[in-house]
Amino acid sequence: MPDCNETLRELYLFLDGELTDSDRDHIQHHLDDCSPCLAAFDFEAELRIVVRNRCVDQVPEALRERIARAIEETA
Ligand SMILES: [Zn+2]
Numbered sequence: 001m002p003d004c005n006e007t008l009r010e011l012y013l014f015l016d017g018e019l020t021d022s023d024r025d026h027i028q029h030h031l032d033d034c035s036p037c038l039a040a041f042d043f044e045a046e047l048r049i050v051v052r053n054r055c056v057d058q059v060p061e062a063l064r065e066r067i068a069r070a071i072e073e074t075a
Contacts, residue, residue: 002027007030
């Protein structure tokens with residue numbers, strides 16, 4: 001079972017689909033049990049959708065800062 005730091009570190013790999021099946025399962029289990037990590041995950045996933053749908057340059061700086069803060073607070 002990964003801890004919060006490990007989960008947050010692997011969040012990006014998870015979202016990029018670069019984890020193995022078993023690593024993905026571990027992260028998913030942690031997210032099911034840990035609402036701070038789940039919140040960070042949701043937020044990052046949401047940002048990815050924004051980035052995919054628009055130009056990266058149009059993502060507001062405030063949103064990036066919110067993510068960075070959310071991850072710092074849960075780490
Ligand atoms: Zn956690």
